[in-house]
Amino acid sequence: MCGIVGYIGARNTLSVLIKGLECLEYRGYDSAGVSFIQNGKLNVIKKKGKVKELYKLMDDSGYDLSEKGKNSISAGIGHTRWATHGAPSDENSHPHMSMNGKICVVHNGIIENYAELRSFLRKKGYEFASDTDTEVAAQLIEYYYTKKEHDFEGSIRRALQDIVGSYALCVLCVDYPDRIICAKKDNPIVIGIGDKENFIASDIPALIEYTRDVVFMEDNCILIMTKDSITIKDVHGEVLDYEVAHVDWDTDAAQKGGYAHFMMKEMFEEPKVFEATVAPRIKDGDIFLEHFPCTKEFVSNINSINIVACGTAYHAGCIGKYLIEKLCRIPVTCTVASEFIYSDPIIDEHTLTVVISQSGETLDTRNAMREAKNRGSQTLAIVNVIGSTIARESDYVLYTAAGPEISVASTKAYTTQLGCVYLLALKFAKVLGKITPEKYADYQYELLEMPSKLQKILDVQDRIQRFASAEYNAESIFFIGRGLDYYLSMEASLKLKEISYIHSEAYAGGELKHGTIALIEDGTLVVSPITQDELAGKMESNIKEVSTRGATVLAIIPERFAEREFSCNEKFIIPDCDELFAPILTALPCQLFAYYMAVNKGCDIDKPRNLAKSVTVE
Numbered sequence: 001m002c003g004i005v006g007y008i009g010a011r012n013t014l015s016v017l018i019k020g021l022e023c024l025e026y027r028g029y030d031s032a033g034v035s036f037i038q039n040g041k042l043n044v045i046k047k048k049g050k051v052k053e054l055y056k057l058m059d060d061s062g063y064d065l066s067e068k069g070k071n072s073i074s075a076g077i078g079h080t081r082w083a084t085h086g087a088p089s090d091e092n093s094h095p096h097m098s099m100n101g102k103i104c105v106v107h108n109g110i111i112e113n114y115a116e117l118r119s120f121l122r123k124k125g126y127e128f129a130s131d132t133d134t135e136v137a138a139q140l141i142e143y144y145y146t147k148k149e150h151d152f153e154g155s156i157r158r159a160l161q162d163i164v165g166s167y168a169l170c171v172l173c174v175d176y177p178d179r180i181i182c183a184k185k186d187n188p189i190v191i192g193i194g195d196k197e198n199f200i201a202s203d204i205p206a207l208i209e210y211t212r213d214v215v216f217m218e219d220n221c222i223l224i225m226t227k228d229s230i231t232i233k234d235v236h237g238e239v240l241d242y243e244v245a246h247v248d249w250d251t252d253a254a255q256k257g258g259y260a261h262f263m264m265k266e267m268f269e270e271p272k273v274f275e276a277t278v279a280p281r282i283k284d285g286d287i288f289l290e291h292f293p294c295t296k297e298f299v300s301n302i303n304s305i306n307i308v309a310c311g312t313a314y315h316a317g318c319i320g321k322y323l324i325e326k327l328c329r330i331p332v333t334c335t336v337a338s339e340f341i342y343s344d345p346i347i348d349e350h351t352l353t354v355v356i357s358q359s360g361e362t363l364d365t366r367n368a369m370r371e372a373k374n375r376g377s378q379t380l381a382i383v384n385v386i387g388s389t390i391a392r393e394s395d396y397v398l399y400t401a402a403g404p405e406i407s408v409a410s411t412k413a414y415t416t417q418l419g420c421v422y423l424l425a426l427k428f429a430k431v432l433g434k435i436t437p438e439k440y441a442d443y444q445y446e447l448l449e450m451p452s453k454l455q456k457i458l459d460v461q462d463r464i465q466r467f468a469s470a471e472y473n474a475e476s477i478f479f480i481g482r483g484l485d486y487y488l489s490m491e492a493s494l495k496l497k498e499i500s501y502i503h504s505e506a507y508a509g510g511e512l513k514h515g516t517i518a519l520i521e522d523g524t525l526v527v528s529p530i531t532q533d534e535l536a537g538k539m540e541s542n543i544k545e546v547s548t549r550g551a552t553v554l555a556i557i558p559e560r561f562a563e564r565e566f567s568c569n570e571k572f573i574i575p576d577c578d579e580l581f582a583p584i585l586t587a588l589p590c591q592l593f594a595y596y597m598a599v600n601k602g603c604d605i606d607k608p609r610n611l612a613k614s615v616t617v618e
C-alpha cells in the first residue's frame with residue numbers, strides 16, 4: 001500500500017530514490033514521484049504510471065539518475081502509490097507540496113478526517129491541487145509552521161494532534177535542507193543506518209544494497225534524520241532509545257536473477273525456502289519451535305485455536321485448521337481477519353490465536369490480532385518479515401524463511417506458511433500424546449522430503465505450461481476438491497484470478513451439484529486436485545458430472561493414482577507423499593498454472609491490476 005523512500009548522504013540521491021522506488025513498486029504502482037532540496041529549493045517531479053514512467057520523465061528532463069552521478073541534493077524523498085483517495089493521475093501523485101512551497105510530504109496510509117481538515121484549511125485561505133487526503137497533511141504542517149510554531153519538528157508534532165488515521169509520513173521543509181522528518185502510525189518505516197548517510201524505506205529491499213543495519217520504527221514516534229544522526233522521539237518530544245537490527249538477506253534476494261518475473265523466481269525458490277523453514281526445526285527426532293513454549297502445561301491449557309489471516313495466508317490457515325483438528329482434536333476456527341473483529345468471537349485466555357501474514361503489516365490481520373489479545377487470547381504469529389508490526393506485537397513468533405517475496409501473488413510465502421502450520425500441528429499432537437512415536441517420526445520425514453519433491457514438480461513444469469497455452473482463453477475456471485483438496489482449491493482459484501483476471505471459483509466437489517453446476521457448459525475449464533485416498537472415488541464422480549456437461553478437466557493427482565481411470569482430459573502427476581502432506585506439493589502446479597495462464601494473456605505478472613503487496617488499509 002504505497003512505498004516510501006528517503007535518503008540523505010553523499011550518493012546520487014536521485015539514483016537511490018529511483019532504485020528504492022523500483023524495489024518498492026510491489027506496494028503500489030499507480031504513480032510515482034520524488035521531491036528533493038537542491039540549492040535551497042524544494043523540487044517535486046511526479047508522474048502517473050509506473051516508476052519507469054517517472055524515470056523516463058526525469059531522464060528526458062536531463063536529470064542524472066546514474067549511480068555515479070554527482071550529488072548536489074541535500075535531502076530527498078520518493079513515493080510509489082496505490083490510490084485510495086483520488087484516481088491515479090499526475091495531480092494526485094505524491095509528493096504533495098504545500099501551497100506556499102515550504103513543505104513536501106509523501107504518505108502511506110489514510111487520513112480519515114481529511115475532509116474536515118481540508119475545510120478548516122480552506123477557511124484559512126489554503127487552496128488544494130489534488131483530491132488526496134495526503135495533501136491535507138502538507139498544508140496543515142505548513143499552516144502550523146508559518147502561523148504558529150515556526151519550527152519544522154514542532155509543526156509536525158502539532159499537525160499530528162489534528163490528524164486521525166494511519167500514516168507513514170516523510171516530510172521535507174525548504175528551510176531545513178539537512179533533514180527528513182518522519183512520523184509513523186500503523187504503517188511501516190524502516191530506517192537504514194549508513195556511514196555519513198541514512199535511509200528510510202517502507203521495506204528492507206529498498207535499503208539492502210546500501211546497509212544491513214536497520215531500525216524498525218515504532219508507532220506514534222517521530223524520526224529526525226540527518227546524514228550523521230538518527231533521533232527518534234515520542235509525540236511529546238521525549239528522545240527514545242532504539243534497537244539496531246542486522247539483516248542477513250542476500251543482496252540478490254530482491255533481484256529477478258535472470259527469471260522473467262519475480263513470481264517465477266519465487267516459485268523456483270520453493271524447495272530451498274521450504275527446507276530453510278522446516279529443516280532447522282527438526283532435530284534428533286523432535287520438532288523445536290524457537291521462542292514458542294510447547295510444554296505440556298502450555299498446550300494442555302489451550303481449549304481452542306483461532307486462526308486469523310487474509311487472502312493466501314488465510315488459505316494456509318484453513319489447511320492448519322484441518323491438520324490441527326485431525327491430529328490434535330482441538331477445535332479450531334479459521335476466520336478471514338477483516339470479518340473476525342465484527343464477529344463477536346468466542347475466545348478467552350484458553351484460546352491460542354494464530355496469526356498468519358507474509359508481510360506482518362496487513363492492517364486487517366493486525367486489527368484481528370489486537371481484538372483477540374483484548375479478549376485475553378495468547379497470540380502466535382507466523383510471519384515472514386522480520387521485525388514487522390505483527391511479529392513485534394504478538395506474544396510469540398514463528399518466522400517463515402521465505403526471504404523477500406516481491407511478486408504481489410504470494411507463492412513461496414504460502415508454501416513456507418504451510419511448513420509452519422504442519423510443524424505446529426505435529427508438535428502439538430506430540431505434546432498432547434495424540435500421535436504415536438512412529439507416526440511422529442514418519443511425518444517429520446515427510447516434511448524433510450518435501451524440498452526434493454517440489455523440485456521434481458519444477459523439473460516438469462513445461463507440462464503445465466503446455467496445458468495453459470492451450471487453455472488460456474477460458475473465460476471461467478472452477479477448481480473443485482474435497483477435504484484438504486478443497487482448501488487447496490481456494491488458494492489455486494485466488495492465484496489464478498489475481499494475476500490472469502480470469503473469473504474463477506473454488507468449490508467443494510460435493511457442493512457443486514447444489515447450484516453451481518448450472519454454470520458448467522461446453523468448454524468450461526475445471527481443475528481438480530485429487531490427492532486424498534478415501535475421497536478419490538467421490539471426486540471421480542464429481543468430475544464425471546462436469547465432464548458429462550462438456551467441461552474440460554485437468555486432474556492433479558499423485559503417482560499412486562496415475563493408472564486410475566478419471567474422467568479428465570489431462571492429468572498432472574505429483575510425487576507421492578502421505579495424503580496429509582499433499583497440499584504442500586499440489587500448490588506448486590496450481591501456482592504454475594496461474595502463472596502461465598497470465599503470461600499467455602499478456603498480463604503484468606508481478607504487478608496485477610488494482611492490487612498491492614502489503615495491504616495496510618481496512
Ligand code: M6R
Pocket residue numbers: 310311312313356357358359360361362365408409410411495498613614615
Ligand atoms: O502479507 P499478508 O500475508 O498478510 O497478506 C495477505 C494477503 O493480502 C495476501 O496473501 C494476498 O491475498 C496475496 N496477494 C495473494 O497472492
